[in-house]
Amino acid sequence: MVKKGLFSKMLATYTIIISMSLIIIASFLSYWFQNYFLDQRKEQILNNSYMIQTYTMKYMAGDATWQQLNDIITMIAENIKSDIWLTDSYGRVYAISNKEHKELMYKQVFVKELEELRLGNTFEVTGPYAGVLDKTVRVYGIPIMNEGTFKGSIILYNSIEELGQSLKRVYEIIWISSIFAIIFSCIVIYYFSQKIIIKPLAEINSVARRISNGDVDKRVYLKSNDEIGELAQSFNFMADSIEKNEKNRREFISNVSHEIRSPITSIKGFISGILDGVIPQEKEKYYLSIAHEEIQRLTRLVNDLLDMSAIEAGEFSLRIMEVDINEIIRLTVINYERKIKEKRASVDVCFDGDSLFVAGDRDRLVQVITNLLDNSIKYVNEGGKIKISSKSKGKKAFISVFNDGPKIAEEDLLHIWDRFYKADKARTAKDSTGLGLSIVRNIITQLQEDIWVENKDNGVYFTFTLMKVK
Ligand SMILES: Nc1ncnc2c1ncn2[C@@H]1O[C@H](COP(=O)(O)OP(=O)(O)OP(=O)(O)O)[C@@H](O)[C@H]1O
Ligand SMILES: [Mg+2]
Structure with missing residues (x-):
């Protein structure tokens, strides 16, 4: 699904963008070429008109016959693929390159443009040409001037249809290459998007599916730095x-x-x-x-x-209230009196004052102290010493539980907080599950406080912080 959807969307977007750009470029090129073509044509016509002009002057001077003049314009007309007329200073035709229009001989073919020509200007019009011709043509009129006087004019014209024929081929080339460019770009996009995006995504996708089906050791092997x-x-x-x-x-x-x-x-x-x-x-x-x-x-x-x-699961919400941590410590020690006696250990309780009020959940703090004291009694040397102290420092209270006994090995220090972790693997059965410290740390973390362990003074210190109240 993802593969198909993403791919067709991308391909569609790119195709639209590329097609639009190429269409705009092709339209612009076509327009530009049309102008260029017409300009070229005009230049060609004007170049040839000088030759015609020279012959016309010769004819006027009596140095050439009308027949010679007519032959010349017929030849030039064929050469540049235009029809040519020559008119006198009143706009009447006296020579025609194309015999089909012989009926125009001695007729005045235009009036309006004559003014322009008289002033020595060329003119250029497109249209059915004033009812003289039945087809649409592009006409160029060039005056023949002799020492500043208007002697007549050369009229050249092409049918628009013929011009269109030549342009059509060029348009075809432009548009066909555009279409090929679009197709080619699509193929390139197809190839690269497959390679860069679609295939890697498909691989990630398939690995994700396998992981969700239980193959948790599957990984994606892709090396690209994008x-x-x-x-x-x-x-x-x-x-x-x-x-x-x-x-x-x-x-x-x-x-x-x-x-x-x-x-x-x-x-x-x-x-x-x-x-x-x-x-x-x-x-x-x-x-x-x-x-x-x-x-x-x-x-x-x-x-x-x-x-x-x-x-x-975060289900258990702490009921934070003001509690006297010293009182909790005293009660817990009293509860454990029998066990302490069994180990013949001595317990030192060391407080700053009678009470130390902190913010916490009473039952959970009892659980914390109980677990830590339980561990101390479990691991204290026979006849050894246990020390519990609470100190106030700034806004915090520091509570630590010490027992002399075996140190915790370096490699165990990080793991003792994990559930079911027991440093002393022999202690599996009777009195050890390895859950105590995990619970303790969870509670302290929920209170947003810290707990840590240190090997010191031939024993082990567990210390945690609490927020003081008052
Ligand atoms: N005071 C201590 N001295 C030495 N090692 C300790 C001390 N407290 C904890 N440990 C080590 O950390 C491990 C984890 O303690 P934790 O309280 O989580 O489990 P436990 O005491 O073995 O079992 P549980 O508390 O669930 O009955 C212990 O098995 C022990 O190896
Ligand atoms: Mg324990």
Whole structure:
């Protein structure tokens, strides 16, 4: 569709433009040539008229006979393809080159133009010539003057029809070459538009279709440094990003399935063990409690996933209000007291003042602090130190969570924010899904703030900013 439509539109436009230009040029040429032809003709006639004039003078002086004069004008008339008459000073004809008009002999053929001729001027008219001739002619009248007195005139004329015949051939040449030029230009346009625009577009189009059908690794191979080449390049960039997204999506689905399958498998194992009686009765409670933990983990995973997809879909609107971040930190630490004790870690909380009011969504900020603290507890050294601090600086509040423990490797630093990314691959099963930081960063980004990580002081710092209120 696109190919045909664009192509015929372009071809039509160019054809119209070229045809119009050539028609204008051809009309102009025809007009110019007609004038040129008539001018040439006139010049030829005038040149010959000098010869006639000389003979006429000879005749008048008695040096030549009328017959000789008549023979001369007949010869010249044939030569220049015009009819010639000679008139006396009253406009009466006394010699005629064409015998067909013998009846005009001794007749006064014009009156009006005689005045002009008397003054020594030539005249030039086109028409049926005052009823003397029955066809339309182009007439030239040239006076014969002798020492300032008017002695008669030479009249030369061509029938317009004959003139037209000669012109017609030239017109034909002009118009036929114009038509050939139009056809030739169309062929050139056809060829180049095919090569430059239509074919590359068709290729991009076909690759686009294949990509949309799932062949995401297809690319356009066009090398031209014009807009089409640029389009092809942008198209390939787009295809790259589609391919990457597609890969992400596949990975995501396989990660989710994996994360969901492993707890379900163990729950299934315990329950069927109990049902089959493989697990002794006194151990049933123990296994049920493990199953319960797994179910809790599943619930958390599903909640995380739901949160994440809501955040990514932009569905979840933050309810921004004034919140005391210090209070959130205190509450979260209290919530995690048991886990902290299990790790025998010490927690330092370091605030500027009692409260620090910031703009944010309370529940989401709890989620951020919870995730960061959860990570710290997970990765802190046995008996190590955790430090949470909030500082106010200018318009911003800086909140950082530190734990001493293993550093995050250079190559992991960029990826820890990706969903399902776990630097420590061994931690697959129990307590790690790799969604925590991804959610944290999404929330902070939605608040239009920053979060970053640093390896420092034999441990890891996670720091983020918030906008202060008051
Ligand atoms: N405080 C920390 N010290 C060292 N490594 C960390 C720390 N916090 C995060 N990481 C690394 O970043 C990875 C991603 O963290 P994230 O919170 O997203 O996932 P997770 O803690 O493994 O799982 P989840 O939080 O979903 O239970 C972790 O697997 C870990 O390798
Ligand atoms: Mg985590």
